[in-house]
Amino acid sequence: MFRFPVSLGGSRDEARHDQITPLDEHRVVVDEVDFFSEKRDRVSRENINDEDDEANKAHVKMENSRVEENDRSRDVNIGLNLLTANTGSDESTVDDGLSMDMEDKRAKIENAQLQEELKTMKIENQRLRDMLSQATTNFNVLQMQLVAVMRQQEQRNSSQDHLLATEGKAEGRKRQELQTMVPRQFMDLGPSSGPAEHGAEVSSEERTTVRSGSPPSLLESSNPRENGKRLLGREESSEESESNAWGNPNKVPKHNPSSSNSNGNRNGNVIDQSAAEATMRKARVSVRARSEAAMISDGCQWRKYGQKMAKGNPCPRAYYRCTMAGGCPVRKQVQRCAEDRSILMTTYEGNHNHPLPPAAMAMASTTTAAASMLLSGSMSSQDGLMNPTNLLARAILPCSSSMATISASAPFPTITLDLTNSPNGNNPNMTTNNPLMQFAQRPGFNPAVLPQVVGQAMYYNQQQSKFSGLQLPAQPLQMAATSSVAEGVSASSAAIASDPNFAAALAAAITSIMNGSSHQNNNTNSNNVATSNGDSRQ
DNA sequence: CGTATTTGACCAGCGC
């Protein structure tokens, strides 16, 4: 379990060893963008040195051989075929020392070679994608194992608190409930999920009692707001039968039988799921990022369906609906910050009911996890968010209070990921001590990268959501905002994966989380997550 | 002409 960083890198290396030599151990090659950047570099190098045609020829040949022999000892070769081809053609035109026949002949040969190389690269690209997903899966498994161990520890603590409760201390009893409830939220992976087997130790009756007895404010306060037939609308009424109906919690109980049956959950979880589902549905994930663009690119397609002037903000608020699939209930609001108009506030709500492109998935994992974290906190109480046993909370905690703000107040529980703060932020000590922030503060760091890091760190919860019987589609479901420069998520993932220290930074972040769990750091509780009771209506 | 955006109208919740 604690070998996660090693395992992550190991799995990647293991998957690549058939084609990559150990020399690349310190290089992160999985990312496609990284590949392009290297290619660009090499192209410019070649342009500079293209005086020697023979040398260039040899270079092309060598690259081909690298592809065929999978020899990466000199460079990372992932698919710069087109650029390489361009380079080759440029060389041919530049070189005036050869006859036209020779040039044509050579060009044809090179063309054929490059086409073959292109094929190879495509295959290799696909393979790298598979490896990336495999690494993610391994990460999820490891993190679930971590949660399992943490939960065991928490149950020990819970039993101690339970003794206090039996002594008639109502306060201790309440704390016991919170501590059993919060980790359970993460461990409720369903009956067949191995690491979650510990969840069976808690009776389903207790679970139902705890969850149904959770503060109704989050659920009931939002229900009346969203019971309108309009919210669901004609186009969304059909989707509610197959997935989550956006904004109609009143119909949640109707989903439960199918959801519990389809997921094989016991009857005792019905109320759990309805509550969790309703809360999840209403949970909002807000991302603050600096951007001059009207809307940040997050890999999904959006259609603007409304614009309103919000009170207290001279900037209009735009309403977008996901158009990647008909009836997708996901919507987002985009608004500039009144105080600093360079800051773009993007709020996501709902779950996608369709597969997402890889770029969107990367960001979706972030908001899904954040929403799940919110869900776990809302299922307990405001205090639950501060509970050190909340792994997801601590997954965000390392980002410092300046980056993660949770508002569990009615009508919608909202978590805000603030990507706007610089190293000169409110908590310089904290941020600089945080490996995640250290990574975020690296020169050239793209703010869009951060949610991906966090998203990966919390990705397991997305799996948990699927396992726990929430009516979530088989694909990662939520959206997220990115970047101050409105770059695509693919660019973000490229940037982060191209960083040789990415694995180390991620490992450090996870290690930080794990250490925090074992030390029960109270400071992080008070410092890193800021809860607010402010009006979430903007 | 199909699609996306704009924008005024409408509705529901909430506070006074």
Add this chain to the structure above:
DNA sequence: GCGCTGGTCAAATACG
């Protein structure tokens, strides 16, 4: 009950 506000709809408009 009334007004304010947030959120959505849908006709009008713009755009490719």
